[in-house]
Amino acid sequence: MKKLDTSKIRDAVRDAVLDISVHVESSCVEAMKRAEENETNPLASYALKLMNENIALASKTSSPVCQDTGMCIVFAEIGQEVVLTGDLLDDAINEGVREGYVYLRKSVLDPVTRINTKDNTPAVIHTSIVKGDKVKLGVILKGFGSENMSKLYMLNPAQGLDTALELIVDTVRKSGSNPCPPVIIGVGLGGTFEKSAILSKHALLRKIGSENDDEELDGLEKELLKRINALGIGAQGFKGNTTCLAVFIEKYPTHISSLPVAVNVCCHAARTKEIILEGEEI
């Protein structure tokens, strides 16, 4: 058994927020450079040039890469052999968000009154108990220009995978110029209504260029990437060769009556980080 004070989780969340709001995830930075090199439409090329200048400038000057510093999502995987001490886990995560967002935009508000919470809390927290004696945090700052373009479909088995793929491509087609393309697409296949959505969000933590451990899903990801790029939406919707940087799929068993398909759209600037915290021996 190991013990971990949740103040360590608070600090890790705060540091992650400060880090990823200004430094775009490195595999995404590289993918954006490749998109610029491969672009043949002058206007999309101009947009990619400015987008890449912005990514570099944000990093160099520690300025938020985008003014929409998003809502903070934390996937907290707690090893079953870890005893958490100190403040409640959710309170620690939210305190980390509060401390991290002092100079970031506070975009979180009550959905009914539209009154701002003024510190960007609460985070959206997905906690799971896993094997082992470590705590893994997956932190995502998600802007809502792209989040608003996301969709969830409850298909029936007769519609099958072909329809699922068509709807995923169609979701990107309909989102057009809105989500700051080139986009990154997280897909959740199966489970229930909510499970598919959570999978589609979790999928965004993957590194661009990494292969899916599941061979079949890996094939689907490559096929979808090709089909989405054939849409020709291009950077900023100015038409071009790169509409999508990556497709990541996660799956979960589902019911005999259904095929849930969640499509989470992310902009060209992935603001994600995974952190592993080790506890102390008890």
Added chain:
Amino acid sequence: MNVIKLAMPFGKDELSTLNAGDIVYITGKILVMRDAGHKRLFEYIKIGEMPFDYNGRIIYYMGPCPNRKGEVIGSCGPTTTTRMDKYTPYLLDTGLLATIGKGDRNDENYEAIVRNKSVYFAAIGGAGALYKNTVKEVKTVCFDDLLAEATRELTVEDFPVVVAIDSKGNSVYRN
């Protein structure tokens, strides 16, 4: 793809020379508003009051990050325009010169842009740090209580945009 520098004051005559796909660097004073500011403005308009004058002005759809010490503003790229589609035709019909945002607009806005010989400019979505460097001065105009969504006036220098919908209704998004 023409590259044009446009310094204020300018009006519909200058806008009518621009074509979809032109790159424009704007210098001058622009207003800033987004969802909550528009909603509030229309509540005033409904009761016949005008909290500020938008005649001949440009509205940029944006809500900035807070500024740190020594900065006039934080990161300040555009937000998604389509959420403002509901409000813009009325504003263009009653004197607003042009708008800046990101992403395509609906058909009603294309018609309003052509009808009023306006232009819709696209700023580069996500380029918050880059746009911050073009802002020289910030003034709050009204609705300060809306925090990041307050109505502001920015003085910008060489603020890069693309003519997304021109005064003839041509667009970089559509065929």
